[in-house]
Amino acid sequence: MKLYFSPGACSLSPHIALHEAGLAFEPVLASTKSHKLQDGTDYYGINPLGYVPMLELDDGTRLREGPAILQYIADLVPLKNLAPAAGTMPRYRLQEWLNFIGTEMHKGFSPLFNPATPDEYKAVVKARLASRYTWLESELAGKEYLMGEHFNVADGYLFTITNWAKPLGIDLSPYPAVMAWHARVGARPAVQEALKAEAALK
Known part of the structure; x- marks a missing residue:
């Protein structure tokens, strides 16, 4: 998994969740000012909305919006109790x-x-x-x-x-x-x- 983030932004929230979950992931710095990655890639080409966070799964699926990402992470590790069970x-x-x-x-x-x-x-x-x-x-x-x-x-x-x-x-x-x-x-x-x-x- 890749987490596109910018220091000090709301993307810290799924960054915390991933560490709490103990899941392996690659943090990818995406500037909210220049909207470029460290290698110069245009972040708008990855996320047309231009903001963080965004989670990219190993199969290439991309998930935007912090609350959705947080629940996805929590549901990957139900025994960590990062979110109550769905439907309750x-x-x-x-x-x-x-x-x-x-x-x-x-x-x-x-x-x-x-x-x-x-x-x-x-x-x-x-x-x-x-x-x-x-x-x-x-x-x-x-x-x-x-x-x-x-x-x-x-x-x-x-x-x-x-x-x-x-x-x-x-x-x-x-x-x-x-x-x-x-x-x-x-x-x-x-x-x-x-x-x-x-x-x-x-």
Whole structure:
């Protein structure tokens, strides 16, 4: 398998999942700025949408969109408990989390990356993100991870997005449960491995 990624982007999430799963894969650096691979290949020729992550299977099948990739990885190694079994209510709860993270958190941060976003709108965006972190604080109270005692792929996704908070001026100090959860996920060996690998390939 190949994982097309860009350091610091949302592709860190499946990178973490692959390390958690213990699966062999080749990380392929795909710049989100130049849209080229390290050998000069035009990434648009591989993924016409131009963004990461993208997972390429050994048979050449390509899978886009982080939440779909995360569930695919988790289902390859069911004994790792990275996702509940398909068709169960806990699996739908996982999908609920993945959709919330993707639409409310991931896309919530997006305007802050755009230098053309007016400061007035950035203030609105930050206020909305604060309201989402307030809700997350209540959801994480008394829990080790998003769905209880066990880490799953949604934790890796939210960890990736929450890494953007500090550099983009989002203060997480009002959310001690969120901060404790973020530190807990960040300390996992697979997460550390993925972070170090991305830093080395940057």
